[in-house]
Amino acid sequence: MEIRRATTVAELIAAQHLYDAPARPAWAERFLAAPGHLMLIAYADGTPAGMISGIEMLHPDKGSEMCLYELSVAAPYRRRGIARALTNALATEARARGCYDMWVGVDTDNAPALALYRATGAEDDGEFAMLTWHFTPGDADAPRDGA
Numbered sequence: 001m002e003i004r005r006a007t008t009v010a011e012l013i014a015a016q017h018l019y020d021a022p023a024r025p026a027w028a029e030r031f032l033a034a035p036g037h038l039m040l041i042a043y044a045d046g047t048p049a050g051m052i053s054g055i056e057m058l059h060p061d062k063g064s065e066m067c068l069y070e071l072s073v074a075a076p077y078r079r080r081g082i083a084r085a086l087t088n089a090l091a092t093e094a095r096a097r098g099c100y101d102m103w104v105g106v107d108t109d110n111a112p113a114l115a116l117y118r119a120t121g122a123e124d125d126g127e128f129a130m131l132t133w134h135f136t137p138g139d140a141d142a143p144r145d146g147a
């Protein structure tokens with residue numbers, strides 16, 4: 001297995017079987033151009049077998065931290081240490097960038113993910129609520145209740 005940082009749209013498209021939905025070339029270009037965004041791809045037998053994406057976030061009073069945004073390993077390659085290697089590779093990249101920490105949001109019932117992250121050194125910060133605003137294209141100027 002070899003882990004490499006994706007630097008081209010073609011690499012991101014070739015790994016789209018690891019995503020939740022097909023990649024869009026325009027979004028792949030934006031991803032690569034966005035400061036702090038990175039994707040590491042694990043190759044096994046010349047095939048993208050797994051990926052991890054991270055976003056380096058910067059705040060004036062905290063410095064920079066790495067958000068582990070998404071991790072995926074193709075079913076035929078699971079249970080081979082690829083997820084652990086990808087997580088450790090992202091942590092190494094975060095340290096190299098001077099990040100003070102790395103974090104990930106995980107559903108509390110996702111036992112495999114929790115075990116993986118704990119095995120790679122993550123500590124539980126406790127339960128939290130995640131709230132999401134869902135937007136429809138074109139509704140950026142639509143008023144919200146109470147606005």
